[in-house]
Amino acid sequence: MTEVSSNRTSEIIETVFHNVEYSVIVTTINEETLSIEVEQQSDFSRWRGDFTSRHVEDMTSKTGNFKKFLVFIKMLLSALKQSSDSVFVDLLTYQDLEALKNRKAANAGATQPPNRTGPIPNKRYLILTYAAEFDRVHYPLPLLFDEPDVERLKQIINKQRGDIERLRQLSASSASTASLESENRRLKDDISSLRTQLADAAAAAAAASRDRNGVNVGGVNLASTYSTNPANATLSSAAATAAAAAAAAEELQMELKQTRRERDALAVRVEAAETEIERAAAVQRREIRRKAKELQEALEEAVRYKEQVRDLRARVRYLEGELGASSA
Numbered sequence: 001m002t003e004v005s006s007n008r009t010s011e012i013i014e015t016v017f018h019n020v021e022y023s024v025i026v027t028t029i030n031e032e033t034l035s036i037e038v039e040q041q042s043d044f045s046r047w048r049g050d051f052t053s054r055h056v057e058d059m060t061s062k063t064g065n066f067k068k069f070l071v072f073i074k075m076l077l078s079a080l081k082q083s084s085d086s087v088f089v090d091l092l093t094y095q096d097l098e099a100l101k102n103r104k105a106a107n108a109g110a111t112q113p114p115n116r117t118g119p120i121p122n123k124r125y126l127i128l129t130y131a132a133e134f135d136r137v138h139y140p141l142p143l144l145f146d147e148p149d150v151e152r153l154k155q156i157i158n159k160q161r162g163d164i165e166r167l168r169q170l171s172a173s174s175a176s177t178a179s180l181e182s183e184n185r186r187l188k189d190d191i192s193s194l195r196t197q198l199a200d201a202a203a204a205a206a207a208a209s210r211d212r213n214g215v216n217v218g219g220v221n222l223a224s225t226y227s228t229n230p231a232n233a234t235l236s237s238a239a240a241t242a243a244a245a246a247a248a249a250e251e252l253q254m255e256l257k258q259t260r261r262e263r264d265a266l267a268v269r270v271e272a273a274e275t276e277i278e279r280a281a282a283v284q285r286r287e288i289r290r291k292a293k294e295l296q297e298a299l300e301e302a303v304r305y306k307e308q309v310r311d312l313r314a315r316v317r318y319l320e321g322e323l324g325a326s327s328a
Contacts, residue, residue: 007029007030008027008028008029008030008307009027009028010025010026010027010303011025011026011027011077012024012025013026013077013080013081015080017090017091018091020040020042021040021041021042022038022039022040022041022091023038023039023041024036024037024038024039024080025037025038025039026073026076026077026080027303028073029307029310029311031053031069031070032052032053032069033050033051033052033053033310033314034050034051034052034053034056034069034072034073035048035049035050035051035306035310036048036049036051036126036141036143037146038091038124038126038143045145046145046146047123047124047143047144047145047146048143048144048146049126049141049142049143049144050310050313051141052314053069056069056072057069057072059139059140060072060139063137063138063139064137065130065132065137067139072128072139075087075128075130076089076128079128079129085131086130086131086132087128087129087130087131088128088129088131089126089127089128089129090126090127090129091124091125091126091127092124092125092127093123093124093125094121094122094123094125096125097125097140122145123142123143123144123145124142124143124145125140125141125142125143126140126141126143127139127140127141128141162291166284169280169284181270183266184263184266184267184270187259187262187263187266188263191256191259191260191263195256
């Protein structure tokens with residue numbers, strides 16, 4: 001993302017150093033000052049460095065491969081965006097840099113420097129490397145740890161709380177919807193089972209009814225003939241079975257109607273829940289857009305504040321230089 005105003009240009013690049021995600025903000029002011037901010041995304045730790053055009057050009061000159069200030073910035077952005085094979089960038093800690101120096105000294109046969117006994121500085125070094133045809137040049141940019149202020153910490157905490165609350169709401173909505181869908185599936189299975197039982201009972205009732213009514217043969221009703229026969233116990237038993245099957249079929253029919261009513265009511269509940277979830281999601285999207293706008297405004301205000309601070313620091317350094325020159 002690129003931000004441009006009348007006297008400054010800022011670019012925010014998301015990148016990864018040593019399997020850790022960072023946001024790098026590169027800002028140029030009046031084409032005379034380079035500001036670099038590196039923020040670790042996992043814990044919001046931030047390192048920053050401000051470099052004048054003279055400092056950058058002097059630093060490149062000392063490496064033996066001089067670069068103009070604006071050319072150096074283009075190289076840095078190309079390396080961060082990985083858009084060129086001839087430049088790349090790395091982020092080193094103080095320990096990484098010391099270990100690198102010690103290895104170079106050992107390879108050159110020089111005496112190892114004494115181990116540092118004091119506290120290790122919480123610094124970072126953004127190393128821009130230019131791979132020329134026959135050599136490789138390193139341009140180091142030291143970054144100091146930027147102590148977070150109270151307002152920034154409050155913003156981070158509020159953002160984290162908001163994210164947690166949104167996740168809880170989404171989790172609750174998803175669980176409610178899943179429960180309703182599970183209940184709906186269970187009712188559908190019950191309806192299918194009841195339909196099968198009803199069909200079986202109806203078939204049994206029809207068969208028993210045919211047996212009970214008898215069959216006419218030659219104008220004689222066999223059932224009436226059998227009713228006077230002592231062997232009619234079997235037929236009576238079949239009639240009782242048919243009556244029981246008919247009662248069971250009627251009961252199943254009533255249960256099926258009740259289950260359908262429950263299913264319809266559940267479908268209404270599911271639809272209402274889905275509507276509510278969609279409404280909540282729309283509210284959430286609007287809230288996120290509003291928060292993003294507020295965050296952008298806060299970031300722009302912070303950048304303006306930092307710009308004023310950098311200008312004042314540059315002014316102080318200039319006045320100190322003038323004072324030193326006049327004293328000499």
